[in-house]
Amino acid sequence: MNLLLNIIWVVFGGLMIAIEYIISSLLMMLTIVGIPFGLQTIKLASVALWPFGRQVVKSQASMPGCLNAVMDIVWWIVGGVPIALTHLGWGLLFCITIVGIPFGIQHFKLMALALFPFGKTVI
Numbered sequence: 001m002n003l004l005l006n007i008i009w010v011v012f013g014g015l016m017i018a019i020e021y022i023i024s025s026l027l028m029m030l031t032i033v034g035i036p037f038g039l040q041t042i043k044l045a046s047v048a049l050w051p052f053g054r055q056v057v058k059s060q061a062s063m064p065g066c067l068n069a070v071m072d073i074v075w076w077i078v079g080g081v082p083i084a085l086t087h088l089g090w091g092l093l094f095c096i097t098i099v100g101i102p103f104g105i106q107h108f109k110l111m112a113l114a115l116f117p118f119g120k121t122v123i
Contacts, residue, residue: 002053021045024079059121068119087111
């Protein structure tokens with residue numbers, strides 16, 4: 001079932017979202033300071049391309065102190081908000097129909113991840 005949902009996901013917007021993440025990642029990796037953000041965005045692109053059957057959990061080996069919060073705030077400025085708004089738009093669009101509700105819910109989950117990606121691990 002997850003395979004079928006993932007195939008439908010890729011056809012109806014998942015590929016566009018993953019491309020958006022990859023472009024964002026490449027732009028951030030142009031500077032040395034942006035490399036950690038680019039690497040995190042590549043993880044988000046893999047989840048955005050194939051989301052069903054995968055979970056995002058809080059990382060056990062997360063950065064100490066408030067570094068995750070600082071990285072999340074900087075991420076908001078450099079790319080998190082536009083990507084989250086894209087997820088919001090797709091989620092609302094999919095929730096118009098009953099068949100699209102699982103896809104809309106997945107976009108809302110990815111929207112939360114797009115806003116706070118640091119300190120998370122994909123399983």
